[in-house]
Amino acid sequence: MDAQLPDLEAGKRFYGELFGWTFEDQPTGTVRALKDGEPVASLAHKTDGRLPTVWTVSFATADAEALCRRILAAGGQVVASPAPFGDLGRTALVTDPEGAVFSLWQPGTAAGFGRRHEPGTFAWVQLYARDTETANTFYGDLFHEALFGEGADPDFGRTPVSEVFAPEMPPHLLVHFAVRDLEAALREVTRLGGRTQVPPFGTSYGTAAVVTDNQGASFALLHR
Known part of the structure; x- marks a missing residue:
């Protein structure tokens, strides 16, 4: 997952203090975020002010081109076709049929998360959809083995957008x-210049709160 931020140094300060991340510059111009020396995310400078300031999650694939063809056939869109990202891998930007944006990642030297499911690292991604049946069909067909196959360890769910947001x-x-402590993390977000967008609420996968960083990028904090 990666965040495109107008001020990269401000982003490093915010997430470094919030999650205890350290940072490593990459030849691609991005910054790798590390937790205890292992990769957990990346930050990049947003070069086009017309683009939103967002966190984007990437789904791993062995063949980004083939998956893009399947996404188009299933009613999604390809925003940016697969392209090399240095020797780290190949990346593409796509949407589902309702316009929710995500990336594809075909690994090169960068396989993905070095740590997850522990404080300060990736825990879950939730799709907020208007038509949950369309979402079930689209994501189920594309990622069936990852979500439902033998030994699957899914970190993905979906819910109607109106259950949490306007x-x-x-x-x-x-x-x-x-x-580790949701209320303490919310206070830290506020101290660092972010804000709480949706206060804590219960979910099937834990207690979550939606926040924005000091540059407007939304993400959620999760306590299990």
Whole structure:
């Protein structure tokens, strides 16, 4: 997962203090975020001010081109076709049929998360959809083995957007970071210049709260 931020240094300060991340510059111009020396995310400078300031989750694939063809056939869109990202891998930007944006990642030297499911790392991604049946069909067909196959360990769920957000909120995927103490983490977000967008609420996968960082990028904090 990665965040495109107007001010990269401000982003490093915010997430470094919130999650205890350290950072490593990459030849691609991005910054790798590390937790205890293992990769957990990346930050990049947003070069086009017209683009939103967001966290984007990437789904791993062995063949980004083939998966893009399947996404188009299933009613999604390809925003940016698969392209090399240095020797780290190949990446593409796509949407589901309702317009929720996500990335594809075909690994090169960067396989993905070095740590997850522990404080300060990726914990879950939730799709907020208007038509949950369309979402079930689209994601189920594309990622059936990962979500439902033998030994699957899914970190993905979906719910109607109106259950948490205003009905006019566009469909989107929301990245969740694990925290040890949700109330303390919310106070830290505020101290660092962010804000609480949706206060704590119960889910089937834990207690979550939706926040924004000091540059407007939304994400969720999750306590299990």
